[in-house]
Amino acid sequence: MSGPLSGLRIVEIAGLGPTPFTAMVLADMGAEVVRIERPGNRHLLGLSYDILNRGRGFVPLDLKSGAGRGAARRLIARADGLIEGLRPGVMERLGLGPEDFPENRRLVYGRMTGWGQSGPLAQTAGHDINYIALSGALHAIGPAERPVPPLNLVGDFGSGAMYLAFGMVCAFLEAARTGRGQVVDAAISDGTAHQMAMIQAMAAGGLWSQAREANLLDGAAPFYRCYACKCGGFLAVGAIEPKFWAEFLRLAGIAEAAMPAQMDRDRWPEARARIAARIAERRRDDWAQVFAGSDACAVPVLTLAEAPAHPHNAARATHVVHDGVVQPAPAPKLSRTPGRIGEGSQTRPLEIGALLDRWGA
Template sequence: MTTGPLTGLRIVEISGLGPTPFTAQLMADMGAEVIRIARPGARGAAAHVLGMAVDPLDRGRDVLELDLKSPADQAVARQLILRADALIEGMRPGAMERLGLGPDAFPENPRLVYGRMTGWGQSGPLAQTAGHDINYIALSGALGSIGTPETPVLPLNLVGDFGGGGLYLAFGMLAAILQARATGQGQVVDAAITDGVAHLMGMISGLAGQGLWSAPRGGNLLDGGVPYYTTYRCACGGHFAIGPLEDKFWAEFQRLAGFAPGELPDRKDRATWPALRAALQARFAERSRAEWERIFAGSDACATPVLNLQEAAAHPHNRARGAYLTHEGLTQPAPAPKLSRTPGAIGAGSAQTRISAETALARWGAD
């Protein structure tokens, strides 16, 4: 039985890539009833592009195959949208309008929240051009801020697709749904990844605007530039991450790492950073990652092992939190965040199953 906080919310998802199914997954994990509309015979987006047999982004909702260029299938889609609280789509601007399914096509459902996920947004000089995560974060200033002085380093597609894209679409849609419930009036949520990433970069932009983020990439406080907020290679070849920014945590780190008071160079003097980095690297190279993990365990030294995905799922803290679970034979993240009274859960639907138009319409009370 669904118990999530979005129980009772009905959402139509037009099948798409990356941030679009991620938004739908977030909603479904929290109890919303989501019906995905996909092209007949189409596999999941990740299966088509990346070759995945099971994609966690597809979990928790049923799939209805419709050809939206067919009048009969389009009529089915319209019936569902007229009974939905919200719609999620990630097509190029204007595509839904050309199908006759744009935001203005449903005056009978004035409370409909129409969520639109694109890289560049619904307007602007680049709105009609193609792009991917790497392009959006490049133009938003994020990619140019991450990496070494020599080259930017891709932060997977976490910053663009999922951080600046899917999460912002979900937040915007929930805000609009709350407003629609209060007023009876829905609206369009224009979620551009470039907008979301720019917003995510707010603190860094603030630092830069005040001259506190002025060194080249890889030379600032939070980008690996300082020797006490970075990673070090251990004797076994693994790595350890340290981040004792505050003085009391720095003192605890030095004690556990075996440095006597005053032994290390003054970290407040930028000129000493090369020597400090060399000293820390030499010390971490003396022991394996597992040994350092035992030394720092349970302390306030802000020092943790750098884990791979399999190790992360097996870590005692993540296990105690239930951060991962097994679904459809695949270890994947559990619904997040955790709610005390109406926790999220993975629904019974799956991208591997299909429902008929009759089933979908009957479920939502349509002929």
């Protein structure tokens, strides 16, 4: 395995959403990740191929049995890191908590939850929509009528998995200096609040209204929203800077002098209506050709099926075909030790004895 994290050994306790994504990200960057799954509990999402499980194998272990816990314990005792997303206290009750490995002082123990390891809600159930709701982010997303869940990108993946991956890499770096690991308590609610730093600052400075669809970046501004095209597709416009706004209007065939001033918020509805009428005159792909290669900050809204074939994505190999499935390539791109998708099998379990021998456990 190549990549900047080559040489790191990580045990993943199988779960949904943010924990397998964290494991995928670390495996893409070269870490050797082994997933522990409950016997017979394959494909938790009902998928025959789960992209989140790529690049690593699994061992079927029943952690409710003494033998299963013993095997897991021997693996974790030799690992550099562990990823788990169970409710607080579950791993401790299994005898696999962070204090149960005094012989492995370098262990980085990554814990992924919605509410965190402490606090009044720590033991309660929830999902992405709940965590981003209490963090203030969900209220700001969507049309004026109601908040709209932004898939589970903001919570599970952006505020959960990526924060856990970042926290674990930070802890690996610190452990390399001190020889001591630590617990990474990654809460989706914390990460979401952290991601709202810029919006929080704008609100504190009086530049962000608590109302939805009334602000610079939430679809209210005529220069930062999506417009429907004649074919039913959409054009995404992000022409914030005045020179980009002027270029957008020029290429769209709209006289800037006849439009309200760009930052005249009282006339934003009028500006939106005029642009919407113009964009509705042509098909999405026609507009894409008009704006291609310009600084108008206007691009077509592509479907999941269309995105891999876009010339820019294709040129950067943003998507790859692996195991016969189109999927995103490892990111970000490193110049000297780039990540790659490993050859771990999703369908064939690893032989636990051979794995323990190889890990020296």
